[in-house]
Amino acid sequence: MSVVDRPIASPVSPEADSYPTHHFLNHSKGFLSWALTLDHKRIGLMYLVGVMASFALGGLFALMIRIHLWNFKDGWLSNQTYNQVFTLHGAIMVFLFIIPSVPAALGNFLLPIMLGTKDVAFPRLNLSSFYLWVTGLVLFLTALSVTGLDTGWTFYTPYSIETSQGGAVLAATFGVFVLGFSSIFTGLNFIVTINTMRPPGMTWFRMPLFLWAVYATSIIQVLATPVLGITVLLLSAERLLGIGIFDPKLNGDPVTFQHFFWFYSHPAVYIMILPAMGIISELMSVHCHKGIFGYRMIAYSSIAIALFGFLVWGHHMFTSGMADVTAVVFSALTFTVSIPSAIKVFNWLGTMYQGTVSLNTPMLYALAFIFLFTIGGLTGLPLGALSTDMHFHDTYFVVAHFHYVMMGGTLVAFLGGVFHWWPKMTGRMFNDKLGMVSAIIVFIGFNMTFLPQFVLGSRGMPRRYATYLPEFQPLHQLSTIGSLTLGAGLFLALVVLLLSLVNGKKAPRNPWGGATLEWMCSSPPPHDNFSSAPTVGDPYDFSDIEYDGRVGSYVKRS
Amino acid sequence: MTAIQETHSTTDHHHGDDHHHDHPSWLAHHFDDAEQQYDSGKLGMWLFLVTEVLFFSGMFCAYALYRNRNPEVFEFCSSFLNEKLGAINTGVLLFSSLTMAWAVRAAQLRQHQLLVGMLGATLGCAAIFLGVKSVEYSHKWELGLLPGKFYVAQLEGHHGPHKGYLEMLCAVPALITFLLAAYAVYAWATKSIFHQRVAGPLLTAGICFFGGVLLGQYLEAQEEASKSHGGHHEHHAMAQGHVDHDSHEHAAASDTHTHDHGAPAVPEVSPAVAMGGSPDVYVASEEVNTPKAEVNQRSMAGLFFSIYYCMTGVHAIHILGGMLVISWLIIKAAREEFHEQYFGPVDNVGLYWHLVDFIWIYLFPLLYLIT
Numbered sequence: 005m006s007v008v009d010r011p012i013a014s015p016v017s018p019e020a021d022s023y024p025t026h027h028f029l030n031h032s033k034g035f036l037s038w039a040l041t042l043d044h045k046r047i048g049l050m051y052l053v054g055v056m057a058s059f060a061l062g063g064l065f066a067l068m069i070r071i072h073l074w075n076f077k078d079g080w081l082s083n084q085t086y087n088q089v090f091t092l093h094g095a096i097m098v099f100l101f102i103i104p105s106v107p108a109a110l111g112n113f114l115l116p117i118m119l120g121t122k123d124v125a126f127p128r129l130n131l132s133s134f135y136l137w138v139t140g141l142v143l144f145l146t147a148l149s150v151t152g153l154d155t156g157w158t159f160y161t162p163y164s165i166e167t168s169q170g171g172a173v174l175a176a177t178f179g180v181f182v183l184g185f186s187s188i189f190t191g192l193n194f195i196v197t198i199n200t201m202r203p204p205g206m207t208w209f210r211m212p213l214f215l216w217a218v219y220a221t222s223i224i225q226v227l228a229t230p231v232l233g234i235t236v237l238l239l240s241a242e243r244l245l246g247i248g249i250f251d252p253k254l255n256g257d258p259v260t261f262q263h264f265f266w267f268y269s270h271p272a273v274y275i276m277i278l279p280a281m282g283i284i285s286e287l288m289s290v291h292c293h294k295g296i297f298g299y300r301m302i303a304y305s306s307i308a309i310a311l312f313g314f315l316v317w318g319h320h321m322f323t324s325g326m327a328d329v330t331a332v333v334f335s336a337l338t339f340t341v342s343i344p345s346a347i348k349v350f351n352w353l354g355t356m357y358q359g360t361v362s363l364n365t366p367m368l369y370a371l372a373f374i375f376l377f378t379i380g381g382l383t384g385l386p387l388g389a390l391s392t393d394m395h396f397h398d399t400y401f402v403v404a405h406f407h408y409v410m411m412g413g414t415l416v417a418f419l420g421g422v423f424h425w426w427p428k429m430t431g432r433m434f435n436d437k438l439g440m441v442s443a444i445i446v447f448i449g450f451n452m453t454f455l456p457q458f459v460l461g462s463r464g465m466p467r468r469y470a471t472y473l474p475e476f477q478p479l480h481q482l483s484t485i486g487s488l489t490l491g492a493g494l495f496l497a498l499v500v501l502l503l504s505l506v507n508g509k510k511a512p513r514n515p516w517g518g519a520t521l522e523w524m525c526s527s528p529p530p531h532d533n534f535s536s537a538p539t540v541g542d543p544y545d546f547s548d549i550e551y552d553g554r555v556g557s558y559v560k561r562s
Numbered sequence: 563m564t565a566i567q568e569t570h571s572t573t574d575h576h577h578g579d580d581h582h583h584d585h586p587s588w589l590a591h592h593f594d595d596a597e598q599q600y601d602s603g604k605l606g607m608w609l610f611l612v613t614e615v616l617f618f619s620g621m622f623c624a625y626a627l628y629r630n631r632n633p634e635v636f637e638f639c640s641s642f643l644n645e646k647l648g649a650i651n652t653g654v655l656l657f658s659s660l661t662m663a664w665a666v667r668a669a670q671l672r673q674h675q676l677l678v679g680m681l682g683a684t685l686g687c688a689a690i691f692l693g694v695k696s697v698e699y700s701h702k703w704e705l706g707l708l709p710g711k712f713y714v715a716q717l718e719g720h721h722g723p724h725k726g727y728l729e730m731l732c733a734v735p736a737l738i739t740f741l742l743a744a745y746a747v748y749a750w751a752t753k754s755i756f757h758q759r760v761a762g763p764l765l766t767a768g769i770c771f772f773g774g775v776l777l778g779q780y781l782e783a784q785e786e787a788s789k790s791h792g793g794h795h796e797h798h799a800m801a802q803g804h805v806d807h808d809s810h811e812h813a814a815a816s817d818t819h820t821h822d823h824g825a826p827a828v829p830e831v832s833p834a835v836a837m838g839g840s841p842d843v844y845v846a847s848e849e850v851n852t853p854k855a856e857v858n859q860r861s862m863a864g865l866f867f868s869i870y871y872c873m874t875g876v877h878a879i880h881i882l883g884g885m886l887v888i889s890w891l892i893i894k895a896a897r898e899e900f901h902e903q904y905f906g907p908v909d910n911v912g913l914y915w916h917l918v919d920f921i922w923i924y925l926f927p928l929l930y931l932i933t
Contacts, residue, residue, distance in 0.1 A: 122592040125602040192609045200602040201593075230613040234620030238872065246711030247868035248861065249624050254710050255861035260627060264620055 023510050024526040027431065031531040042127035045529065047134050048113030049429065052422070054137065055109050056498075058100035059415075063491065065093035070453075070487040072470070076477045079470060086470040087154035088169075092144075094157030095176060099183050100141055102410055103272065105418050106279035107225070108137070108190050111218045113429060115194055117522040117529060118212050120203040120538045125196040129189050136186035143179030147172040156468065158265060161250040161258040165242055174243055177236040184229045184236075187275070191225030194218055205540035212520045212543045213302050217282025220306040224271045224278070224313060232268035235261070259324050266317035274313040276410055277377075278306055280417035281348055284370050287420055288352045290518040291367040292359030295544040298351040305344035312341045319388050323397045331390055338388035345381055349374060362516070365439030365500075369420030372447045376412025380405060383458065398468075401461025404454045412450055419446070419497060426501060427511030431528040434504035442500055445493030452486025512557030517549050523558075588904040596903040607910040611917045614880075618921055621873050625928060628865055638857050639866035640932045642707055646781050647698055648930040651691050654774075655919045658687030662912045669895070669905035677895045677908070682763025684915065685888045686770040688881050692735075693774020695878055700727035701782055702867070709871045713864030732775060739768030759896035764889060873925055880918045887911050 028045045031037075038046055068089050072079035081089060112130065116123050124130050147153045153172040155164040159180075164173050198211070198219050211219075239261070241247045248254025250261040289296040296302065318326060318334030326334075352374055361367065383405045386392040396402060427433050456479040461467075465476050472480065514523040520543045525533060548561040585591060593599040629636045665680035704725055706714035742765040749757035857863055891911055894900065900908060 125592075126606060127590075127592070129606075188613050192606055192613070195609060196602050196606045199605055200598055226609055226613055227616060230617035231620050234617050234876075237876075238620065238624070241709075241868075241872060245709050245868075245871075247872065248710035248865050249628075249868055249872075251710075253861070255632075255865055257627070260624065264623075 023431075023512075024528075024530065026530070027526060027528040028531045029431070029528050040131070042123070042131055043531065044112050044116050044124050044127065044130060045429075045533075047130055048109055048111070050134060051104060051109040051112060051137070052429075054134075054141070055101050055105045058096055058141065059105075062093055062096040062101055063494065065089050065096065067487060067491055069093060070484040073472070073480050074484050076472050076474050076480070081470070083470045084154065085152075087156075087468075088152035090468060091153045091156050092148055095153065095180075096144060097410075098157055098272075098276075099180055100137075100144060102276045102414050103183075103187055104137060104190070105414065106283065106421065107194070107218055107221055107275070108133070108186075110283070110418070110421050110425065111194065111221075111279060112190070114425065114522060115197060115215060115218060116201075117525060117533050118215055118520050119198065119201065120206055120521050120534060120540060121197065121201045122532050122534070124193045125201055126193050130193055133186045133189040133193070136182050136189070140179045140183035140186060143175050143182065147175040147179065150175065158269070159236070159239060159261075160265075161239070161242070161261040162252060164239060165251055170243055174240055177240050177243075180236045181233055181240075184233045187225050188229045188233075191222035191229075194222040195226065203537045203540060209300065209303070210540055210543060211303075213285035213296060213299065213306075214279075214282035214520075216303040217278045217285070217306045220310040221275050221278045221282075223307075223310050224275050228268045228271035228275075228314070231264060232272075235264040235268065238264075259321070262321050262324055263317070266320045267314075270317035270320065271310075271313040273406075273409070274309055276414045278309060280373070280414040280421075281306065283417045283421040283424070284352060284373050285348075286518070286520070287366050287370040287417075287424055288355045289544050289546075290424070290516050291362045291364065291370065292356050293362070293517055293546050293549075294355060294359035295542075295546065296351070297354030297357070298347070299544065301347050302351050305347045308344040309341060312337065312344070316341060319393070322390060322393050335388055335390050339385070342381065342385065349378055349381075363440075364436050364516075365434070365443055366420045366424035366516070368440050368443035369416050369423065369446075372443060372450075373413060373416045373420060375447075376408050376416060376450065380408030380410075380412055383408065396461060398466055399461035400457040400465045400467055403467050404457035404461060407454050407457075412454070416446065416450075419443075422501070423497075424516065425522070426504065427515050428522055428525075428527050428529070430505060430508075431511050432504045432508035433511050433515065434500050434508055438496065438500045438503075442493050442497035445496060446490060447493075449486050449488075449490030449493050453483050453490055454486070456480070456483045456486070512555060514549075514558040517546065517551065517558035519543055519545055519549055524560075588899070600906045600909075603906040603910055604913075607913050611913060614917055614921075618873075618876070621869065621876065622924075622928075625869050625873070628869065632862060632865075635857050635862045635866050637933050639863050639870075640930060642702065642705070643870075643930045644698060644701075644782060644785055645930050646785065647694050647778055648926050650777070650781070651694050652922065652926045654687045654690050654694075655922050658684045658691075659916050659919045661687065662915045665891075666905065666908050666912050669900040669908040670902050672898075672901050674895060674898045674900075677900065678759050678763060678892060681888055681892045681895055681908075682766055685763055685767040685885055685892070688885045688888070689735075689767040689770040690774035690777070691881060692878065693771040693776075694778040695774075695874070696728060696731040697775055697778030697782055700731055703727040707863075707867055709868035710864045711860055713860045713867060715858055715863060728775070728779075732772070735768065735771045739765070739771070742768045756896050760893055763892055767885070870929055873929070877918070877921055877925060880921070884911070884915050884918055887914070 028043055031043075038050065041047060068081065069086070072081045072086060072089075079086065112124070151169045151172045153176045154169055155167055155173060159173070159177060167173060198215060202211075238247070238249055242250050246254070248256045250256045250258055252258060285296060285302055316334060316338045318330060319338045322331055322334075383401070387396055387402060387405055423434065423439055460476055460479050460483075463476070465472055511527040513526055515527075516523075519541070521534075521538050521540070522529070524538060549558050550561055551557075552559045589596060589599055593602065661680045661683040665677055665684065668674075668677035668680055702708075704727060708714065742761065745757070746761040746765045749761040888911060891908055894907065
């Protein structure tokens with residue numbers, strides 16, 4: 005290793021130190037040096053490319069749905085194809101994109117660096133997680149190309165037992181099984197790394213909040229995902245061997261499948277949103293140049309969300325048949341989850357208050373997140389309440405609600421995070437003006453797509469239908485226009501990122517003025533992250549960080 | 563399992579140039595010291611075991627649900643499971659946990675020969691377990707005691723044509739044992755100590771599988787004999803009911819122990835006659851257990867066997883996985899890689915093995931001992 009990386013940049017640090025000639029990207033060359041790498045940073049980047057490609061695929065399916073729904077009848081897809089398109093849109097977005105997006109891509113890259121270690125605890129396990137993810141992708145593509153999956157992403161029985169697309173169901177459930185283990189191993193790796201590998205000085209309460217969020221996520225991944233594993237295994241056995249556990253004809257119970265499925269899939273909602281919340285905590289603090297407000301409350305609320313998340317799965321099944329008392333208990337528990345979520349939003353706003361806000365691309369995405377996530381969270385309340393859920397269940401209101409949380413929340417935070425750490429990951433600055441334009445287009449397009457769906461749902465438009473009544477057409481068309489706008493905004497964001505690789509100027513060590521350890525590495529970081537153990541301080545103490553025009557970067561005042 | 567492999571061998575291939583000079587070969591480059599490496603591996607394994615427990619929990623949940631709904635089905639079907647074989651397998655697994663724990667001790671004390679021996683004993687026990695399990699499975703398949711929609715309990719069928727399921731189950735182990743025997747010949751021919759240390763335990767385990775098969779067959783035959791002599795086992799009552807043949811008089815009749823009304827409507831399915839036993843003996847056995855005839859159909863007994871095969875099958879897959887990692891440990895142990903600072907892999911595989919044992923300790927009473 006030729007790079008000597010000082011953990012703390014001094015004001016007189018030479019340019020060569022800020023713009024390293026030798027780093028993890030050029031540490032070794034050739035296809036195999038990437039395919040067989042054990043470096044968490046390279047694995048993180050491979051995940052990033054993979055999840056973005058999956059997102060593009062899932063997004064194309066989404067646009068197909070929206071274009072089909074332009075007319076209330078005679079859409080361009082057959083009903084059968086429409087079923088397959090919305091199923092694959094959901095399944096790809098959930099299992100291949102959202103769940104691995106933040107933890108596996110950004111988390112892999114950032115966790116060891118933020119923590120101050122050389123790598124995650126089990127680098128080989130980390131690489132095998134990635135290949136399990138690739139296997140899952142291949143299985144999904146098989147399901148897509150062989151016959152086409154048409155069960156909805158939830159694989160509800162008895163439909164998933166009876167559908168003629170048996171091969172696709174088997175391929176997809178096996179894909180979900182494999183992806184589950186990918187997710188479990190990532191979570192396991194992160195928990196162990198955080199527990200046993202923190203360097204001296206890195207106490208639990210000196211960890212950046214992103215790590216708290218990833219830790220809480222990992223707990224859910226480890227505890228919930230195995231249940232999904234056995235559920236889809238039993239579903240495969242149901243199709244292959246007719247075991248009957250979920251089949252009413254054999255005295256089995258399809259509602260049992262729903263319980264098993266949501267026991268995983270509701271906590272999985274928090275696998276999706278928690279790391280996004282972690283990103284926002286970092287972005288808010290760094291781009292407001294102000295210590296995070298209520299550090300401990302944000303940290304604890306992450307853990308609280310992870311634990312409460314296990315107790316509320318029944319709210320997906322209020323209309324499936326459930327004892328009254330059970331329904332009331334599930335409803336009440338559902339409302340408790342809103343408390344830690346609200347604590348977070350309150351603290352982010354508290355962080356902005358009297359902060360010095362740098363209005364740049366990551367910050368715009370973070371602001372969009374807060375706005376959209378709040379709408380998504382609040383519209384969850386009428387769905388958690390028993391009486392209103394009877395009306396809203398399986399309507400576009402639900403669709404709009406979870407898109408506000410999953411897409412307006414997780415995706416927007418993911419994009420904010422990608423922009424925020426892009427200079428660190430690639431060593432290149434992007435065009436901030438164009439990036440901000442992309443954030444604004446995404447924000448407008450998103451709201452234009454999904455706000456009308458709240459109205460549609462409350463007026464009784466059911467989800468997953470290929471046709472609709474003529475009076476819904478204006479709102480559907482507005483939604484379709486919005487989705488195309490959204491697609492354009494996302495495409496622009498991709499262009500901005502890719503252009504930076506071609507003509508972006510070199511990124512300094514600390515372009516935004518962050519205080520966490522990753523900003524003390526060069527951009528991009530060296531192969532081993534830290535040649536000597538870094539000095540760990542308060543991750544949100546910005547008092548001694550100031551901009552130095554000579555190196556074009558924020559530096560720590562000595 | 564993978565978690566353990568992680569802890570040790572990252573050093574072998576990559577980043578050779580980045581090593582600190584004080585890093586011994588068994589310490590991965592990103593760990594500071596042996597203790598950190600050991601702690602990480604251990605925590606990783608415990609977390610993995612948590613996921614395993616949750617993985618099985620889905621099936622335990624299904625078990626609880628359907629047993630609660632149809633307790634009589636579970637009690638009745640459980641009588642088809644041979645408690646003796648289950649008990650022997652429980653004992654074998656418990657003993658293997660002892661040898662596994664002993665292996666950890668041997669690794670810490672650098673007793674390399676003993677370590678290989680103890681790992682070999684554990685592997686042998688696992689093979690016996692699978693041998694016995696093969697007899698159990700094949701016997702049930704011959705009887706048509708299959709899961710869900712394949713359930714065709716023609717209970718007199720086991721005197722019909724032999725379908726050769728056991729031979730099918732034994733084919734792959736036979737091939738493996740043959741290859742191991744060839745490997746053993748090679749090891750002794752080349753006088754390689756390393757290969758001898760590896761081949762010995764592996765070949766023994768292969769032979770142990772067939773020992774388990776023979777033991778299982780012997781006990782299964784004994785059970786059969788005791789049934790046909792000392793009075794018919796209660797489940798023969800079910801032979802009179804075809805699949806979906808549940809609305810006959812005899813169902814209610816056998817409930818009330820009035821056997822003469824319980825004579826099967828269709829003569830050729832009478833087990834008492836078919837097996838040469840006298841009707842009187844048949845009546846006596848009815849006092850033990852008198853299930854309703856509705857039980858003997860796909861939606862009832864079939865569901866029990868679905869759960870039985872899912873639980874024991876997934877458990878058997880875990881035994882197989884355990885055998886693979888124990889074999890890997892034997893290779894490492896034969897190279898004398900373990901010592902007091904580096905025994906994490908043995909320890910962690912041991913933890914995994916105890917969990918597999920532990921799950922069986924729950925499966926045995928829940929499935930076999932409920933009558």
